[in-house]
Amino acid sequence: MLLFTFLGTSSGVPSLSRNVSGLAIKNTKNRDWMLIDAGEGTQHQILQAKLSLQHLKVICITHVHGDHCYGLMGLLASAGMNSRKENLIIIAPKEIQTWLEVTAKLTELYLPYPIQFIDVKDILNQAFHIDEYLSIQCVSLHHRVPSYAFIITAQHVQKKLDIETLKEQGLPKGKAWGTLQQGNDIEWNKQIFLSQDYVQTSIQQVQAIIAGDNDMPELLSDACKTANVLIHETTYTQAVLDKVGKSPMHCSAKMLAEFAESTSLPNLIATHLSPRYHDKQGIQTIHDEIAExxxxxxxxxxxxxxxQLDASAVLI
Incomplete structure (x- = not known):
């Protein structure tokens, strides 16, 4: 139901192997997708991932630090130059809207499509429905600037027609069956067939949490009770964080792992690695600390x- 494509997994600055933060989330039921954060160079990553800016529906910015948003203006400009016309939703701190307005004024930024800006504070702890399949809500985190997590809920309504009963009652297969499955009643052979009597409806739902920078993962305790996967920073190992100190306000692999274990979280994806861990040995160090x-x-x-998080909430 949800497909995650990581466009950038480095913290602070890019390296030869990792760009700064960006995550594409696609609803597998259609071509629409959303973007969580847009660090510098994100539009190049989008090109390489073969994602279309025409089908980008929502951009969410977790916080105003540059490695999470400096690629936003170029991306918006490119969408305009590619003749985008459809409305684009931006959910972000209010400062991002101010920055966009100033940039547009000073650089003649051409945007031939409407932008619907939503202050992230307006959807704290309440759902904003993107469409019939997707909704988003936000949770406040703890960082040097206001930072947020986005809770993405995807649902798919499946309607199964009771074929055997229809056969027994003699309703011929064809358009009538399709009409019933779409929720409409029909009359056939002087008999009324009510859709609700022949259609079994089931709702499949999955939920993912994508967190911005945050040194207090316990702030996500309530949200993780229903989440199928948490995507969260692991900027340092605990040993390096102890040396660096608390001032950067980032999370270590140990902190995240202990939190995930305490909440019985079924799936975890670590991202936002400090460049000191970008080689094979560094990644293994992060891996081993989480596994411990x-x-x-x-x-x-x-x-x-x-x-991909499928309809049965399995992450593959």
């Missing part, structure tokens, strides 16, 4: 890695 404290299913994301 978390017994669940986890991955350490690389740029262009893809993971």
């Amino acid at each position: 404290f978390y017994r669940g299913h986890f991955f350490i994301a690389n740029d262009f890695d893809q993971y």
Whole structure:
């Protein structure tokens, strides 16, 4: 139901192997997708991932630090130059709207499509429905600037027609069956067939949390009770964080792993790695620290890695 494509997995600055933060989330039921954060160079990553700006529906910015938003203006401009006409929703801190307005004024930014800006504070702890399939709500985190997590809920309504009963009652297969499955009643052979009597409706739902920078993962305790996967920063190992100190206000692999274990979280994806961990040995160090404290299913994301959360809430 949800396909995650990591466009950037580095913290602070890009490296030869990792760009700064960006995550594409696609609803597998259609071509629409959303973008969580847009660090510098994100539009190049979008091109390589073969994602279309025409089908980009929502951009969410977790916080105003440059490695999470400096690629936004160029991306918006490119969408305009590619003749985008459809409305684009931006959910972000209010400062992002101010920055966009000033940039548009000073640089003649041409946007031939409407932007619907939503202050992230307006959807704190309440759902904003993107369409009939997707909704978003926000949770406040703890960082040097206001930072947020986005809770993405996807649902699919499946309608199964009671074929055997219809056969027994003699209703011929064809258009009439389709009409019933679409929720409409029909009359056939002087008999009324009510859709509700022949259609079994089931709702499949999955939920993912994508967090911005945050040194207090416990702020997501309530949200994780219903989440199928948490995507969260692991900027440092605990040993490096102890040396660096608390001032950067980032999370270590140990902190995240202990939190995920305490909430019985089924799936975890670690991202936002400090450049000191971008080689094979560094990634293994992060992996080993998470594995020591978390017994669940986890991955350490690389740029262009893809993971799918299917309708049964299995992450592959």
